[in-house]
Amino acid sequence: MKNLLRNTNMLLTLICGVAAYIFFAFFYEDHLHYQEELQLFQFTPQYFIENIQVPAGFSSFLSQFIAQFFYLPWLGPLLMAVLIVRLQLMVKWVVFRFNKNKLLEPLTFVPALFYWALLCDENYMLGGLIALILTLQLTWVLMKINSPGMRVGITFLFIPLTYWLVGGMAFLLPAILFLYELSRPTDQRVSVVKIGAGYFILMLICPLIARNYLVLLPSMQLLFGAGYYRYLIYLPYGIVILWLLTLLVAALFCRFKEKAEVHKNNVIAYVALVLFVFGGGAYLIAHSFNGVAEEVMGYDYNIRTKQWDKAIAMADKDIPANPLSVASLNLALCQKGVMGDRMFHYMQNGTEGLLPMFDRDYLLPMMVGEIYYHLGLINTAQRFAFEGMEAIPDYKKSARCIKRLAETNLINGTYDIARKYLLILQNTLFYRDWATETLTYLGDEAKINAHPEWGKLRKYRPKEDFLFSEDQQDVMLGILIQQEPTNRMAYEYLMAYYLLKKDLQHFMQYLSLGNAIQYSSMPVSYQEAALYVWGLQSTDLNNIPFPVSNLVKQRMQTYAGIYTSRSDAEAYLQKQFSDTYWFYFHYK
C-alpha cells in the first residue's frame, strides 16, 4: 500500500508538470512573452552587481535569467512546468524532514498550485517563485544538519544571508526551522522558545538594518523583495497568503506523523485530499485565468513579431474583446493588404480601435507604437516605445522597446543613439545577433535605404515637420499621404478613420488620394461606402463614377430592400450583411 501511495504521488507530480506545461504552452503562452519583453537581462558583471545590491536581488536576477528564455515559445512553458514541479518537490523534501507521511503528500502541491494561480496575474513575477524555491532549498539543507547546536547556529547565520538573497520569502526559513525544532524528540530538543524568539528577532532586524543602513528602498520592497510583484508600492497579498499556506503545510506535517499501517479509511481520506487539493487548485487557476489579458498579449506578440496571419486568425477564432485587440487586428489586416476589404468583417471600436489615444500605461504605448511605426511616424513610434518603457512599474527596461528605439534612431539617422542601444542589446542572449547585424547598417545610407522595412519607412517619414496632435489624426494621416502618396497604410488608415467615424463627406473627398497606390480593385468597404453615398443621390447604379463590382451592387440592392421594408431589419441583416460597411454605418 505504501508503495502504491508513493507511486501515486509520483504520478501526481508528473501530472502536475504536464498540466502546467499544457497550460502555459496552449492557454497562457502570451503571458510568458509578456514577461520576457518587460525586462532586459544582460550578461554583464555590472548587471549582476546592480541586481544583487538589494534584498532579493539574487532571486530576481535568477528569475530574469530564466524569463529571458520565454523568448522561445517552446521553452517558456517547459521552464514553467519545471519550476512548478520543482517547487512542489522542494516543499515535499522539506516537509518530509518532519515525517514522510505519504497520505498527506498531496498537500505539498498547495504552494505550487497557488503560485501557479498567482502567475495568472501578470503582475506577479517569477522572482517570488524563485525566491520560494531557494528559501526551501536552504531550509532543507539546514534541516539535514543532525547536530542541533550546529543546526541552530548555522540557521542564525543563514537568516540574514537568505534575506539578502531572496527578500521577505526568507521569513519561511526560520519559521519552518522553528517548527522543525518543535518536532524534534525531547532528548534532542534545545531551548525551542529561546531559539524561536531569536529567529523571529533576527528576521525582523534584517529588513530594518537594510532600511536604515544599507539601501534606500521603500519599506514594502524591503519586506517583500525585488521581482515579486511588478508594482513596488502595493502589498502583494498573494505572497502573504503563500507564506501562510506553506507554513500551514509544514505545520500539518509536523503535527500528523506517518502511520505504520495504511488502512482503508486512510485511503479514502487520501483520495479526498487529492480531489480537494487538485480540485481547489484547478478552481483557483481557472478563476485567476485572465482571458482578456491573454488575448491582448497574444495580439501584442503577433504584431510585434509581424505574424500578421496569426493575429487575423485570432480574430477569426474569437471576436476581439477590447480596442487594443481591435487596433492590432486592423494593423495586421493592413499589413496583409486586406484592411479595405475585410475590416468590417470584424467587430470595430470606432477610431479608438484604429489609433488608440496615448495613455500613461506601459503596454498600450508599446502596442500603439507599432501602428505609428508602420505608418512612418517614426518620431511618434519612438516616443511611444520610450514612454511605454518608462511606464513599467518596477523600473525595469524592456528589450522589446530598446530594439524599437534602436530601429527608430537608425531610420532617423541618429546613429550615435542607435549605437548605444545596439551595444546594450549585444549584452543579451536573444537580441545580440540582431544587434550585431544592425550595427553594420549604422552610417551606411545605401544599405539602410535598401532594407525592405527601414528603407520603406524612411520614405514614409514626414518630409516636413509638424507637431503631433492626437485630436487631429486625420490631418496627420493626410499629411503623410500628401508627402508620400505611395504610403498605402496612411491612406487606408485615413479611409478607415472616416469610415469608422461615419464621416462619409470626408471619405468621399479624400478617396482619390489613393490613386497613387494603384489598387487592382477598389477595396470592398470603400466600394460599399461610395455606393451608399451615390445611392443617396441616385437610383441609377449603372453610371457610378467609381469601380464598384456587380456583387457589391447586388448586395446593396438586397440590403436596401430589407433595410427600408422590415421593422426587424437589424436582426435580419445581421445574418447576411454584418460584414458590410452598411451594417456598421447603420447599427454600430
Place this chain on the structure above:
Amino acid sequence: MKSILSLIIVLLVLLTSCGEQVVNPEKINSLPPVFPDYTGVTIPASIAPLNFVLTTNYEQIDVTITGKGGVIHLQESRVAAISPKEWSALLDKSKGDSLQVIVAAKENGKWKQYLPFSVYVSSEPIDYGLVYRLIAPGYEVWSKMGIYQTDLHTAEQSTILDNKLMAPNCMNCHTFPKNNPKKMSLHIRGANGATALVQDKNIEMLSTKTEQMIGNAQYTYWHPSEKYIAYSTNKTQQGFHARDAKRVEVIDLESDVFVYDVVKNEMVSCPLLSKKESFETFPSFSADGKTLYFCTANSRPIPDEYNQIRYNLCSIAFDPASRTFGNQVDTLFAAEAMGKSVSFPRPSYDGKYLMFTLSDYGNFSIWHKEADLWLTDLTTRQSRPLTEVNSNDVESYHNWSSNSRWFVFSSRRIDGLYTRPYIAGIDAQGKVTKPFLLPQKDPDDYIRSFYSYNLPEFVTGPVTVNPRDLAAAAMNPERKQVKAGR
C-alpha cells in the same frame, strides 16, 4: 637635466612594472581615440582620476602619465583605471603644470602607440561636488529618478533623494545659495507635490502657489544673502515633433517671476515681472543681490507660433532691504532681434560674467541641438559664444563654482540624447579651457546608463540631509502655505 631624469623614471617604471612590455610599437601619428575626450583638457588638482577607454577594439591598453615629480603607469584589458592615490599625489605636485599622457593599445596582438597628449592641472580649486538629477530623457511619463551628488575627488555618487521612497514623484530644480550645501530648494511634483526648503537640518514643505500666482514655483535662484529665493511660475504645454530631431517642445502658456522672502514666508513680485502680454521666466540674482536677471518674451498664439517665441535677457533692480523692485527693465541681450532666444542666465559669483544658453527659439533648450553657451562680460556688456566649449549638439543648463573659476554645463554631444555634465575652467581674464566630462570609475557607465544628468549644480560640501527624512517630509501631507506679500 629634468627631462633626462623624467625619462629615466619612465624607463624604470616601465621596466619594473607588471604586465607586458610595449616594445617597438607601431607609431600612430594621431591622438588616441579616448573616451571621454580628455586630450588637452584643464582639470583641477582635486579631481578624481580621469579613467578612460579607447573607442577602438583592443586587447590591452598601456598608459603612462608623467607629471612633475611622478609617473603613473598602468596596463589594463579595457578601462585605463588610474590609482586614485597615485593620481591625487601626482596632481598635487603638478598644479600649474601639465601632465603628459602616452597611450598604447594592443590590437590583433600588436602594440600601437599614439601621439602623447597633455592634461593641464589648474592651481584653481574646485568645489566639493556636483548635485544633479538623474532622469531618463523622456517625454511625459516619468519613472525612476532621483537627486544625487558626486564627490569630485573620488567620483563616488550618493543619493540625496530617490523617488522610489515616495509616491513615486517627479522632483527637480534643486538649487543652493552660492553652492552652499546646507540650504536647498527642491520641487517635488505629482502626488504630495510641494517645494522642499532645506535649511541645515530643518525641512519645510512649502505650498508655494499664492492667489497672485498662476501655479507653483518652478525655476529657482537663491539671493546671495540667502534671505530670498527668486522663482518663476510657469504654465507649460508640451508638443512632439513628427519629424524634427528636437523631438519635444516645451512651451510656456504663461509665466511670471516672483521672489520668495524666506524669513517672512511671503511671495512678492511687481507688474513688470508678471505681465499678461509677455512671459517672464528664469530669474537669477546678481552677485551683489541688487539686480534680478530674467528672460522675457512677447506672448504669441500657441501652438501656431510656438517657434516665434523668443526670449531676451533683461534685468530689473532689486532692493533686498525693502524687497522692492526697480521701475524699469533693462535689456542686456536682445536675442529676439538676432532671431534667437535666451534661457538660463547665470551670473558668476564674482560679479564679472553672466553665462546663458542661446537657442533658435523657446526656452526649453535641452531639446534644441543648436543651443549653445554664451558669456556676457558684465563690465563691457559684450557677449560672445563660448566656442571653446560649444559643440554640434546641445549645450544647455550651466552653473558656476563658488570661486567662479569653473563652470559645469549640460551637453548632449556624446550621442545627442543623453545629457552629460562637463566642467570647464575660466580664468580671471575670461579665457576658457577645454571642458572635460565628469570622471567615472568606468566610463562605459555613460554608455550603459539610461539616465541623463539634469541640472548639474556645484556644492561646496556634501549635502547631508537624510534622504528618508526628505521623503518622509514629502509624504507627510502637512504643508506650509506661502503668503502673498505686498
